[in-house]
Amino acid sequence: MITCSAPAKVYLFGEHAVVYNESAICCAVNIRTRVNIEYSENIVINSSLGTTGIDYEIHPYVSAVVEKIRKKSPYRGVSISIESDIPVGSGLGSSAAVVVATICAFNNLLKLGMDKESIASFGHSIEKEIQGAASATDTYVSTMGGTVAIPARQHLKNPLCNLIIGNTNVFSSTGQLVAKVASLKSIYPEVITPILSTIGKASLRGESLLENEDYRSLGELMNVNQGLLEAIGVGCDELSRLIHSSRTAGALGAKITGAGGGGCMVALAENENIDAISREIKNAGGIPIVTGVTDSGVRVDFDNE
Ligand SMILES: Nc1ncnc2c1ncn2[C@@H]1O[C@H](COP(=O)(O)OP(=O)(O)OP(=O)(O)O)[C@@H](O)[C@H]1O
Numbered sequence: 357m358i359t360c361s362a363p364a365k366v367y368l369f370g371e372h373a374v375v376y377n378e379s380a381i382c383c384a385v386n387i388r389t390r391v392n393i394e395y396s397e398n399i400v401i402n403s404s405l406g407t408t409g410i411d412y413e414i415h416p417y418v419s420a421v422v423e424k425i426r427k428k429s430p431y432r433g434v435s436i437s438i439e440s441d442i443p444v445g446s447g448l449g450s451s452a453a454v455v456v457a458t459i460c461a462f463n464n465l466l467k468l469g470m471d472k473e474s475i476a477s478f479g480h481s482i483e484k485e486i487q488g489a490a491s492a493t494d495t496y497v498s499t500m501g502g503t504v505a506i507p508a509r510q511h512l513k514n515p516l517c518n519l520i521i522g523n524t525n526v527f528s529s530t531g532q533l534v535a536k537v538a539s540l541k542s543i544y545p546e547v548i549t550p551i552l553s554t555i556g557k558a559s560l561r562g563e564s565l566l567e568n569e570d571y572r573s574l575g576e577l578m579n580v581n582q583g584l585l586e587a588i589g590v591g592c593d594e595l596s597r598l599i600h601s602s603r604t605a606g607a608l609g610a611k612i613t614g615a616g617g618g619g620c621m622v623a624l625a626e627n628e629n630i631d632a633i634s635r636e637i638k639n640a641g642g643i644p645i646v647t648g649v650t651d652s653g654v655r656v657d658f659d660n661e
């Protein structure tokens with residue numbers, strides 16, 4: 357049996373703008389998906405979503421990995437079992453984490469000799485196949501770990517602060533929100549394009565603030581980024597409640613992370629405010645997850661093959 361795991365991600369800056377090649381800062385966070393794999397007679401995929409064979413309804417991402425690897429390197433059967441602490445479909449990159457952890461598990465079981473760059477780009481090809489369009493950011497950050505400036509893929513200093521995620525538990529479709537921004541941009545290009553470019557500028561400024569460990573200013577600019585995300589129509593009442601409660605409870609900054617319209621927000625917080633912020637997120641109807649950046653991207657946790 358082999359176990360591989362991969363982390364979730366949050367954007368400190370730049371979701372949506374990154375779709376238009378603006379700068380963003382994305383961090384791998386210490387919430388992981390673990391994939392166990394062993395040889396078996398058939399293909400079995402087991403997760404909280406169900407137990408299936410190759411099944412593009414219930415396990416589209418994992419099924420795509422299983423089939424693509426089989427074409428490259430034939431094998432009889434495997435049993436894959438997935439355990440995850442990443443909420444599914446909430447903007448934290450659960451799909452990327454399950455994809456890269458599954459590829460890593462196959463890489464070790466079948467001794468495919470893939471390096472991390474190839475795992476990341478293979479992972480991106482799977483996300484594109486299943487979703488249609490997908491940015492390479494999620495699979496890259498989940499594979500490599502750390503704090504990454506996009507599009508340069510340059511590793512930055514990790515924030516030495518806590519990240520508190522608030523999950524609204526409201527379903528949101530990344531595809532629909534990306535389409536909503538595209539539609540606004542096509543109707544009001546002279547208004548929306550500068551907003552996206554300002555998000556990119558906030559992100560670039562964020563790079564030097566991280567370098568200087570100036571978290572007060574970093575939080576302030578995250579709040580500016582949130583205002584701009586509201587301006588392009590990806591906010592919602594539930595997210596606003598969690599974001600404003602976190603700020604009232606002492607967060608240095610708080611904003612949507614991911615596509616918005618539901619899903620999650622992220623607050624930057626010093627140690628002394630963690631409890632108050634978590635409590636206020638709960639009181640405002642959300643589920644808090646206290647985490648931080650991890651340098652550990654995809655990795656092998658166990659291998660006795
Ligand atoms: N633990 C898991 N087990 C099996 N499949 C999973 C698991 N986590 C995620 N998935 C797959 O990923 C899909 C969710 O991916 P989706 O891209 O919609 O959300 P996300 O990756 O959490 O958010 P985002 O891409 O906006 O960051 C699920 O429907 C499922 O197919």
Ligand SMILES: C[C@@](O)(CCO)CC(=O)[O-]
Pocket residue numbers: 370371372373374375447490491493530534613614615
């Ligand atoms: C909204 C978006 O920018 C981030 C979703 O996590 C979409 C993408 O980059 O593919």
Ligand SMILES: [Mg+2]
Pocket residue numbers: 449450451452494
């Ligand atoms: Mg995803």
